[in-house]
Amino acid sequence: MAHLFISTGEVSGDLQGALLVKALYRLAADRNIPLRISALGGDRMAAAGATVLFNTGGIGSVGLLEALPLVKTTIALQLKARRYLQRHPPDLVVLIDYIGGNMAMGGFIRKHFAVPMVYYIAPQEWVWSHSLKTTRQIVALSDRLIAIFPEEAKYYRQHGANVVWVGHPLLDRIAAAPSREAARQALGIGPEELAIALLPLSRKQEIRSLLPLILGAATNIAKVYPHARFWLPLSLQQYRPSIEAALQHYPIRVTLADDSLLVLAAADLAIAKSGTVNLETALLNVPQVVIYRVNPISLWLYRIFLNFNLDFVSPPNLLAGKAIVPELLQENATVQTITATALGLLANPEQQAAMKAEYRAMRRAMGTPGVVERAATEILDLLTHH
Incomplete structure (x- = not known):
């Protein structure tokens, strides 16, 4: 059975993750791919069928000072997730947004597991690039970057990422x-x-x-x-x-x-x-x-x-x-x-x-419906061809 691990945080990531989990299970069944999904996510992803290791719904923040009280909890969740993955190695990893947590998680996975990694809904460096260093980190982590905005796809492609634009998943919701x-x-x-x-x-x-x-x-x-x-x-x-x-x-x-x-x-x-x-x-x-x-x-x-x-x-x-x-x-x-x-x-x-x-x-400009199914197809294709 293939083990797919999804890492995200905050309420919006949980929403997008839940849509993706449903599509992955549906398409995997159509292809006769036995699949189990574990995740850092929230209640919606759990309801969609993912095994949520630790609920990240309450650790989101905007602002540097606002993030400080959540640092200890975030680090603890990350460490527990890492120990879980070492006991249950993934076959493919999907990162969804959540730049702070996913940069650290992606770096750990890249160091310890030779598995494909997909960034779905990448951090919005195309809007407010803090530095090219962060952009390069995202590109280095991503065997495939699944973009939801046209400008996002253009930006990351220009910086060397293997990008596919699928449209915005809210069209499906x-x-x-x-x-x-x-x-x-x-x-x-x-x-x-x-x-x-x-x-x-x-x-x-x-x-x-x-x-x-x-x-x-x-x-x-x-x-x-x-x-x-x-x-x-x-x-x-x-x-x-x-x-x-x-x-x-x-x-x-x-x-x-x-x-x-x-x-x-x-x-x-x-x-x-x-x-x-x-x-x-x-x-x-x-x-x-x-x-x-x-x-x-x-x-x-x-x-x-x-x-x-x-x-x-x-x-x-x-x-x-x-x-x-x-x-x-x-x-x-x-x-x-x-x-x-x-x-x-x-x-x-x-x-x-x-x-x-x-x-x-x-x-x-947001594309056409069927977004999540296109994203899930890209992920399963990468899983089966790896």
Whole structure:
């Protein structure tokens, strides 16, 4: 039986990993390849059939200072995973995003096992290359680099990687989303009711840094639209108690939900942290306001030592190369600015229509459905031909 090991971290990596695990098992069965998958991942990958060695869902962070409290836990997980692999050698390894953990894990695997290694959803060095050293490390680790963005494929190919572009896997996830009408019916939203999705967090740090901003803005929006209804999808169940405690301080009713696709499919507006969820929101044709904050010292360190200076941070704007959704970052992310931007968008049908037109162009640049199956095919081909 072939042993495939997948290494990822954070909620978005777990989501993409789960889609890949399902496709790998399905295609392996079609090819009569006995396969078992072990992983560093989260609950979604476990539900898809992977043996999750250690759950990485709660160790994600953005920012240098924000990462410090998680270093000890991350190192401990890495060491345990290494011991497991030495007892159960893999036949092929897939790394998904998660640059900090996967650079270390990939280096260990390259040193101890003569097996093919695939980088699927490579770190976004094509957007904010810290140094060519990191790019070269990624290329050196990757016998095959499976790219999801055209610019990603171009960048890594120029630096010597064996690259195949498959498109963005969210196209496959969105294919399973309900229609707007079905979603609103399932949530009990009337045709004339205003539904607003609040998407403040997938990392623990964001409970403190972003949740109060979004709930404060939602409170202000409710004063202008008294009959607006608010939903907050949970990225991890472990955050429910903290979110419920925070909600006690706001005079609005927010419904916590488990299915983000259902909520987004029904929404008239989303107020969301920067991340993968911005692409989901765009693919579901929902106008959005994007926010993010990190510790100011973290940002200063990034700018001084890593030359971090981006025009955009949200995936839709990065993919389009221009501002198609409003971004409120750092000191610009306040309750007042979020409120004003959201209310301005709600009151301006022309702005909403322009944003949706840009969404359609963005979607065309993301490829065609069948992405995860193409990625799984590349991986199984490499496994069987090695």
